[in-house]
Amino acid sequence: MSTLTVxxxxxxxxxxDKSANFSTLExxxxxxxxxxxxxxLLLLPETFSTGFCTTDPAVSVTDDGGEDLFWLKQMASQYGCVVAGSVFVRQADKKANRFYWVWPDGAVEYYDKRHLFRLGNEGDYVVQGNDRKVFDIKxxxxxxxxxxxxxxPVWQRNQQDYELLVNVANWPAARRHVWDTLLKARAMENQAFVIGVNRVGADGLGVAHSGGTVVLDYVGEPVATAVDDKAGVVVAELDxxxxxxxxxxxPAYLDADDFVLN
Known part of the structure; x- marks a missing residue:
């Protein structure tokens, strides 16, 4: 099995402010x-172009990803790698929190967020995704x-169909302990590498974020970790x-319980 540089x-x-975010990221x-x-593989946080502004009508969304997807395609083509992160995309009278996966040749795959944040009323504005997706690089x-x-964890249970779990987020600092703990748990229970990508800074609602972007190995040990409360890039080569x-x-996975996802 090959290596992957992420x-x-x-x-x-x-x-x-999409223009400001695109400029910063570039x-x-x-x-x-x-x-x-x-x-x-280059990973960006959840709602990387706008912040987690689910209720704000001033945030432009389109049926086809619009300028967000166009920008992702530019970056993927320019740097010759898969570029991925989530944005809001119109879906009927609501929108989807869509994790785009963009290839250098312009091909696009996506996953729509399954679990909508009840405390923030995300479900009032965002449609629930129902399709479990697995992407492939090399x-x-x-x-x-x-x-x-x-x-x-049931939704994320490894059915021996993935080697790497990636979670992109706007996870608040107030629940940072949960973020750190669950990322490690997902790595250990699924016997897979795990990457968590989070933002820093306060959003437009005053919610603080401390980061915690990390690459974990299959036993939950850190391979690479970002500095808290500071912008930066984590790079790791995974074998x-x-x-x-x-x-x-x-081979603990051989003793896993059978189950069916609805």
Missing amino acids: AAIQYDISWR HMISAVFNEHQHID GIRIFPQVCYDLRF FSELERYKESF
């Missing part, structure tokens, strides 16, 4: 590629999740042959 960007998302991405010649199977999904050997030596 980069995860942690930054302070400008509230409802500078950060350029700096990453000046230092690293090759990256396979034979490495990657399971995309968005923020609140992290709390629901999936190590995961394969670990699962051969400790």
Whole structure:
């Protein structure tokens, strides 16, 4: 099994200001590629272009991803890697919190957030996704999740169909302990690498975010970690042959319970 080089960007998302966020990200991405010649997967936080402004009618959404998807395609083409992150996309009379997965050739896949944040009334404005997706890079199977999904282990249970779980988020500082703990739990229980990508700074509603962007191995140990409360990029090369050997030596997955997802 091959290796995968991943980069995860942690930054302070400008509230409802797509131009400012695109500009910030372009500078950060350029700096990453000046230092690293090759990256396979570049990850951005949840709602990276606007912040988590579910109720705000001033936030423009389109049926086809609009300028957000156009920008993602530009970045993927320019840097020759998959670029992924979530944005709001119109869906009937609501919108979807859509995790776009964009290839350098312009091909697009996506996952719509399954679990909607009840405390923030996300379900009043956002439609629930129902399709479990797994993407593939170089034979490495990657399971995309968005923020609140992290709390629901049944939905994330590894059915031996992925080696890497990715969660992109706007996870508040007040519940940072939960973020750190559940990311480790998901890695250990699923015997998979896990990447959590979070933002920093206060959003337009005054909600503080401390970061916690991290790459974990399959036993929950950190491979690379961002500095708290500071914008930055985490880069890691993951060797999936190590995961394969670990699962051969400790095949706990063979004793997992059968279940059916609705």
